[in-house]
Amino acid sequence: MGKYLSIAGISIKNSLVYRASVTGRVVFYFVFIFVFFSLWSMIYSGNEIAGYSLVQMIWYVCMTELVVFCSGSEIFGRMNHEVKSGEIAYRLLRPWNYIFMQFADMLGSMAFSASVFTVMAVLLGFVFAGPIQGFNPASVPLIVISFVLSITMNFFICMSLGLLAFYFEENSPFYFIYQKLLFVFGMLLPIEFLPIWTQGILRYLPFSLITWGPARMVVNFSYEYAFEIIPMQAAWCVFSVLLAMFVFSRGVRKVNVHGG
Amino acid sequence: MFTEVKTHLKLILKYFTFNLSALTEYRTSFLVQVFGMALNNASFAFFWWVLFDRLGTGIGGYGFTDVMFLWAVASTGFGLSHVFFANANRISGMIITGELDTYLLQPKNPLINSISARMSVTAWGDVIYGIVLMALIKASGMMWVMFGISIFTAALLITSIAVAGHSLTFYFGNMEAVGRTLWEFTITFSIYPETIFKGPVKALIMTAVPIGFITHVPLRLVRNFSWGTLLLLFGVTLAYALFAFILYMKGLRKYESGNLIVTRM
Amino acid sequence: MAAIVLENLSKTYRVKVRGEGLKNAIKSLVRPDYREVEAVRNISFSVNEGEMLAFIGPNGAGKSTTIKMLTGILHPTGGSMNVLGYNPVKDRRRLSYNIGAVFGQKSQLSFHLPPVDSFRLLSSVYEIEKSAYESRLKRLADLLELNEFLDTPVRKLSLGQRVRCEFAASLLHAPKILFLDEPTIGLDVVVKHRIRDLIIKLNKEENTTVFLTSHDAGDVENLCRRAIVIDHGTVALDMPVKKLKYDYLNKKVVSLKLNESAGIPEPPGVELIKKTPYAVKFSVDTRIAPISKILAMLDAGNIADITIEEPPMEDIIEAIYMGKREGG
Structure with missing residues (x-):
């Protein structure tokens, strides 16, 4: 455990070096929220749409974007690069579990930006929308758990997709498709906007659970909802870790075959 | 001056055919990536379709077809930019790593030479998607005419904005993130109805960073054509391209060829 | 020009x-x-x-x-x-x-x-x-x-x-x-x-x-x-x-393989680096002792193999700096 902590520590420091990249992303986050604020303000006129008020809708986008900006999706590119360039072979020589090493590294590099983005998200929510009516501070711990699970499962899914580079010359389409599924099934629009029959399926799939899951918990909290969503997220988390381990161990064997 | 332009147009074309022949070496991956990009764009169309369907009315005077026209121009324009000038978005990287050296050794303008040296595979997906989208929304004749014109002005504007943003690396050290962010704004702003932007933002995208001329002005021309607006579109496009070019060439004097090292003390 | x-x-x-x-x-x-x-x-x-x-x-x-x-x-x-x-x-x-x-x-x-x-x-x-x-x-x-x-x-x-x-x-x-x-x-x-x-x-x-x-x-x-x-x-x-x-490549390194165990003459300019019964390695400063003179001193009949090497560029450059620093 100690070595993973120290990896995370080093990554925190390194992440501070990339001032421009954090600043750039913060600005982009702001602009994104701004565009959606503009869009929703234009659309709403004191009404509710699909059960969401304007205030809830803006907070919703702030929250789903928070997940997306914090989720360390660049792990896909990194895996892809390490497999294709063969760098992964060197990493294997080190005395650690490769997958968890990467996870520790992501947590470390994320720590700084995640705190910045969380502050940003809350701040922009208040500036653009104001407080959410009926928000219960007691719900915060469950919301945090839900966010952590979201980010974790997204990380391991992206990692698995990146590791598909072991098997495919071109693995980016998988990543694209995954990103788009996140996008259409919860990131920009709550799934309540979609036809009823799709909602029944979507609430059990990872795409909506990553974005819609925690965001809806923020804007419209209820214990029944939290106790339905969090176990589902936890289950997908376990699945995604196992998936990453499976793809990795099978892939590494392939490297050895090619290497000979 | 005229021969200079001609020589460099020839060079761009040469790189185009060269890169195209490289693509055919990897036909499967080419097709897969093109498909991926088209799918990416289609997911936005899905978003708008769901939204318009749920609302049952227009948004700020825009209908579904209008937004899809914005999308078609943005997609094909962006695609063309990255088919011809994929390296425009890598300028900062080329400055930082010293990759620019190779182009500075050659007897061509380093900006034109370096940005046209690479072609993005996925960009073909964007090019095709825009055209397919136009067909799917059963675009009117006027829409097709404006589409035909504005994909080129859009491509030039998108490229120029990337060049201008990344050129800042010459002046202030690594501005890769800024360049990329600017480029993402460019895309983000051009795919939403103009009417949702107000005040200073609207002023900004119509002046200093002329994102509004990529898709919004062409849509205005579709709805309400005037020669003046069309001339303005051409004028702004050329002026901004020139501005980006000069910013780059002035910055080049400060180029340090991979020597921008951070030292520890 | x-x-x-x-x-x-x-x-x-x-x-x-x-x-x-x-x-x-x-x-x-x-x-x-x-x-x-x-x-x-x-x-x-x-x-x-x-x-x-x-x-x-x-x-x-x-x-x-x-x-x-x-x-x-x-x-x-x-x-x-x-x-x-x-x-x-x-x-x-x-x-x-x-x-x-x-x-x-x-x-x-x-x-x-x-x-x-x-x-x-x-x-x-x-x-x-x-x-x-x-x-x-x-x-x-x-x-x-x-x-x-x-x-x-x-x-x-x-x-x-x-x-x-x-x-x-x-x-x-x-x-x-x-x-x-x-x-x-x-x-x-x-x-x-x-x-x-x-x-x-x-x-x-x-x-x-x-x-x-x-x-x-x-x-x-x-x-x-x-x-x-x-x-x-x-x-x-x-x-x-x-x-x-x-000036700077004036050192040669000579390695000998011998048929019978023997010593080597060590006039000024020659420095022994390593010696085992059937092999000798020594350096020659050619400004003091021309390499031909040293070779003439050896018992040719007893030599099984000989290599003469020049020091690598790194050493030469280093020597230049040493000399310069000492001088200035």
Whole structure:
């Protein structure tokens, strides 16, 4: 455990070096929220749409974007690069579990930006929308758990997709498709906007659970909802870790075959 | 001056055919990536379709077809930019790593030479998607005419904005993130109805960073054509391209060829 | 006639400075510090047309910076240069038709395509006429023996084959000056020799001026008559390679294998390095004891094998600095 902590520590420091990249992303986050604020303000006129008020809708986008900006999706590119360039072979020589090493590294590099983005998200929510009516501070711990699970499962899914580079010359389409599924099934629009029959399926799939899951918990909290969503997220988390381990161990064997 | 332009147009074309022949070496991956990009764009169309369907009315005077026209121009324009000038978005990287050296050794303008040296595979997906989208929304004749014109002005504007943003690396050290962010704004702003932007933002995208001329002005021309607006579109496009070019060439004097090292003390 | 003239050429970089630790990392986020680094300071020399010059020095001495200024890639902060009558700063493009460069680690070839495709592209970048291009390519392909892999994608070529292609790429437009920055780095002996032969041939047949930086003493000795040693951005030495060899290459290391155990004579200038019953290794300072004299002293009948080596370039350069520091 100690070595993973120290990896995370080093990554925190390194992440501070990339001032421009954090600043750039913060600005982009702001602009994104701004565009959606503009869009929703234009659309709403004191009404509710699909059960969401304007205030809830803006907070919703702030929250789903928070997940997306914090989720360390660049792990896909990194895996892809390490497999294709063969760098992964060197990493294997080190005395650690490769997958968890990467996870520790992501947590470390994320720590700084995640705190910045969380502050940003809350701040922009208040500036653009104001407080959410009926928000219960007691719900915060469950919301945090839900966010952590979201980010974790997204990380391991992206990692698995990146590791598909072991098997495919071109693995980016998988990543694209995954990103788009996140996008259409919860990131920009709550799934309540979609036809009823799709909602029944979507609430059990990872795409909506990553974005819609925690965001809806923020804007419209209820214990029944939290106790339905969090176990589902936890289950997908376990699945995604196992998936990453499976793809990795099978892939590494392939490297050895090619290497000979 | 005229021969200079001609020589460099020839060079761009040469790189185009060269890169195209490289693509055919990897036909499967080419097709897969093109498909991926088209799918990416289609997911936005899905978003708008769901939204318009749920609302049952227009948004700020825009209908579904209008937004899809914005999308078609943005997609094909962006695609063309990255088919011809994929390296425009890598300028900062080329400055930082010293990759620019190779182009500075050659007897061509380093900006034109370096940005046209690479072609993005996925960009073909964007090019095709825009055209397919136009067909799917059963675009009117006027829409097709404006589409035909504005994909080129859009491509030039998108490229120029990337060049201008990344050129800042010459002046202030690594501005890769800024360049990329600017480029993402460019895309983000051009795919939403103009009417949702107000005040200073609207002023900004119509002046200093002329994102509004990529898709919004062409849509205005579709709805309400005037020669003046069309001339303005051409004028702004050329002026901004020139501005980006000069910013780059002035910055080049400060180029340090991979020597921008951070030292520890 | 001088092909290259430098007068008081200087280059200063502005480098971001950051201290160790988290606190300084945060500080550099907010307000970065800069420090000036003088990579090249007031260097002056000239190179004649058709000359082959070795430009040597330790890493970070300013070699690459100088080459990049001479080729128009970097703009100097002071002084003046003239390359083939052009000012590289102002006439970069006109100059580039007349110069070629092989930079050890940088490639001009498209990784996924056969070299011949990259060559054709370069021929249009340099606006070489089709017939001229074809005859030039044929000549270079014969000279560098590229014919068997001209149509193989670059990614499938060996390092040696790739470097030969890089040379061909830089020579397509028949440059008058060839700048070489560590051209033989990482190559095996056979390829090194082939590359050296090519350079010599080009120099003889086309009177190409060669400006070479290398860590390989063999490159320097076999190719160049004159060497300039640069250190900390200034010219430390400018002398014929022969004299460099005499002054700094005055040590030879002799290894003997003996039939029967025996000692060796140890006149002044000879220093024993290692001795086992059937092998002896010693160094000879040729200024004090000419190597022929030492060999004459040995019992030829008892020698099973003999090798005489010269110390590597690194040692020579080190010796130069030691000498300079002691002297100054």
